[in-house]
Amino acid sequence: MKSGFVSIIGRTNAGKSALVNSLLEEKIALVSHKQNATRRKIKAIVMHKEDQIIFIDTPGLHQSKATLNQMLIESAIKSMGDCDLILFVASVFDDLKNYEEFLALKPKVPHIIILNKVDLTHNNILLKKLNDYAKFSEHFKAIIPYSCKKKSYKKILLDEIVKYLDEHEYFYDPEFLTPSSQKEIYRDFILESIYENLSQELPYCTEVIINKIKEKTKLIIIEAQIITDTNSHKAMLIGKNGATLNRIGKDARMKITRLAQNKVLLKLYIVVKKNWQKDEDFLKKMLNYEE
Structure with missing residues (x-):
C-alpha cells in the first residue's frame, strides 16, 4: 500500500x-x-x-x-x-x-x-x-x-x-473524492460559471464567498455572495432584468447538483468591495493562503 x-x-x-x-x-x-x-x-x-x-x-x-x-x-x-x-x-x-x-x-x-x-x-x-x-x-x-x-x-x-510514492497507510478515506470542503468546491463552481458567462476582464474583478450551506433530505440550500469592485461591474453581473445573474446561477446550480446528487437552491447576492484585489488580509482569507 x-x-x-x-x-x-x-x-x-x-x-x-x-x-x-x-x-x-x-x-x-x-x-x-x-x-x-x-x-x-x-x-x-x-x-x-x-x-x-x-x-x-x-x-x-x-x-x-x-x-x-x-x-x-x-x-x-x-x-x-x-x-x-x-x-x-x-x-x-x-x-x-x-x-x-x-x-x-x-x-x-x-x-x-x-x-x-x-x-x-x-x-x-x-x-x-x-x-x-x-x-x-x-x-x-x-x-x-x-x-x-x-x-x-x-x-x-x-x-x-x-513508483515515487512511499509505503504509507491512506491519508484519507478511500471513499472520498476530495478532502477539500464543500464550500471550496461550490465556491469555485460559481466562479467558473461567472467566467463562462462574462467576457473580457470582468471575471477577474469578482470573487465568491459562501455564507451558508443548509442540507435537507432532498435539498441543499446555498447562500453565496459575489464580490466585485465597482457598481458598474455589479450592474453587468446582474444584467438586463437580472438575466446575467440568473444565467450564472443556473449554470452553477447544475454543476453543484451533478456533484452533490441532490436538488440545489442557490441564492446569489452581489456585493461591491472596492480594491478587494489589493486587500492582502481579504485575499489571504479568500485564497486559503498559508504563510
Missing part, C-alpha cells in the same frame, strides 16, 4: 484542472479557457489499485506584479515543496520556455512531464515535441502524452506516479 501527494504545476491554461477532473473521473476543479482561473488549491483523491494518490491542483505559473497574482504564484511555488512528486503539465503546443522557467525554480522533489492536449494534434508534431524535451531528460523522471478527453495513457501515468 502506497499513499502520497502529487502537485500539479504548469503555466496558466496548460490544462491542470482538466487533468485533475480527468484522473478523478469527476468534476471538482474549476476549468476555464481564461487565464489564471484557478485561485485555490483543490485536492483530489484517486485510488489506483491498492494505492492512494492525492493530487493538488494549483494556480498557474505566470509573470505578474498584481497583489492577487503574486499570491497565486507564491501558492503554486510553495506546493512544489509540499509533495512527494510534481506533475509538470504543458500543452503539446507550448514551447519549452515554460519548462525552463520551471527548472529555474529548482524543484526539490522528482517530477514527471505531462504533455497535454495530444488529441488536438498529429503524431508527427507530438513526436517532434517529445524529441525537443529529450535534451532535458536528466531532469525529469518520465514524459507522458495525455488527453484529458480521451484519458489516453491514464493507467501508464498512474503506474508511473506510484
